[in-house]
Amino acid sequence: MNLDELDAALRREFTGAEAERRVVVRQAGDLADTEKAETDRGVPLTVDEIVDNLSDAPDEGVASRWNWWMGALEAAYGGYEPFQVRRIPKE
Structure with missing residues (x-):
């Protein structure tokens, strides 16, 4: 994943x-x-995948959106905290 593209x-x-x-x-x-994430979900972690998942979060700042998604993954699979x-x- 290209971190500059993600930013x-x-x-x-x-x-x-x-x-x-x-x-x-x-x-x-x-x-x-x-x-x-790829192992648990069977989907590569890409810039588009991150943006799509963060878009589902409540309308807050990017860190809150990220934490919301990590919380969902933690509940589903564990190990994301x-x-x-x-x-x-x-x-």
Whole structure:
């Protein structure tokens, strides 16, 4: 997955500060590196897949949307809590 493309897509599609997007992109990259989402769901983790899933979340900032999706995956499969956004650095 191209993290620069993910960052651009998140900037284009959702609200949130740059620091918030950077944390989500980093968490997405870490998740992609584990291949856990692909193994659990049978679908590769791509920029389009992330944007589609975040679009289903309540209308909030990108980190809240990401955490909503990670919470859904945690409930369905377990093991996604480490990928949730816990803290956003100040810019």
